[in-house]
Amino acid sequence: GAVVSQHPSRVICKSGTSVKIECRSLDFQATTMFWYRQFPKQSLMLMATSNEGSKATYEQGVEKDKFLINHASLTLSTLTVTSAHPEDSSFYICSARRDSRWETQYFGPGTRLLVL
Amino acid sequence: DQQVKQNSPSLSVQEGRISILNCDYTNSMFDYFLWYKKYPAEGPTFLISISSIKDKNEDGRFTVFLNKSAKHLSLHIVPSQPGDSAVYFCAVSSGNTGKLIFGQGTTLQVKP
Numbered sequence: 262g263a264v265v266s267q268h269p270s271r272v273i274c275k276s277g278t279s280v281k282i283e284c285r286s287l288d289f290q291a292t293t294m295f296w297y298r299q300f301p302k303q304s305l306m307l308m309a310t311s312n313e314g315s316k317a318t319y320e321q322g323v324e325k326d327k328f329l330i331n332h333a334s335l336t337l338s339t340l341t342v343t344s345a346h347p348e349d350s351s352f353y354i355c356s357a358r359r360d361s362r363w364e365t366q367y368f369g370p371g372t373r374l375l376v377l
Numbered sequence: 378d379q380q381v382k383q384n385s386p387s388l389s390v391q392e393g394r395i396s397i398l399n400c401d402y403t404n405s406m407f408d409y410f411l412w413y414k415k416y417p418a419e420g421p422t423f424l425i426s427i428s429s430i431k432d433k434n435e436d437g438r439f440t441v442f443l444n445k446s447a448k449h450l451s452l453h454i455v456p457s458q459p460g461d462s463a464v465y466f467c468a469v470s471s472g473n474t475g476k477l478i479f480g481q482g483t484t485l486q487v488k489p
Contacts, residue, residue: 293475295477302481305421305479307477354421358475364426367420368421371419
């Protein structure tokens with residue numbers, strides 16, 4: 262079946278540094294990918310829609326200059342958390358759509374970010 | 378304000394019995410409703426979906442019911458199996474954009 266991978270799975274960084282998270286669709290091309298974040302015991306919150314070859318679309322309240330998204334190819338989207346702070350510590354999950362069917366939207370395993 | 382609510386954080390069911398997970402939403406404009414299953418350290422995996430033109434969709438042991446007037450959907454798992462133990466998220470969408478709004482999740486434990 263289709264697989265979406267994320268790298269790294271876990272990262273610890275110092276406050277003020279930037280962290281890049283990769284999301285790859287391994288066996289299909291995805292013109293659209295999505296980035297979510299999840300706080301403990303809470304739901305997944307959509308941060309932005311990543312569009313291949315164009316700018317990402319951010320949800321209300323998400324700082325686009327802080328969470329930089331680059332969808333440079335049909336199989337790779339990256340999320341860069343710039344000047345990370347402890348409050349950015351969270352679980353970040355991406356998803357990728359193979360086609361318009363809901364059952365072909367696949368989620369990555371997530372990246373646990375801890376900012377010290 | 379939570380647009381999608383799963384009011385039961387956890388549910389425990391005996392193997393072989395029915396599991397019923399519930400979800401409420403606030404916006405009548407939502408027209409796609411989905412259930413996802415999530416294991417620790419993994420991303421959510423699609424279980425079943427229903428569009429607003431239907432009130433029931435069945436796939437094997439899983440059935441989703443949609444009550445539009447009550448803005449309520451539920452997932453029935455019967456018979457429940459220990460391997461069904463996971464966190465279940467309901468999610469909704471307005472239009473088939475791929476953008477999803479998730480509930481908080483319900484942790485299901487199926488006891489042997």
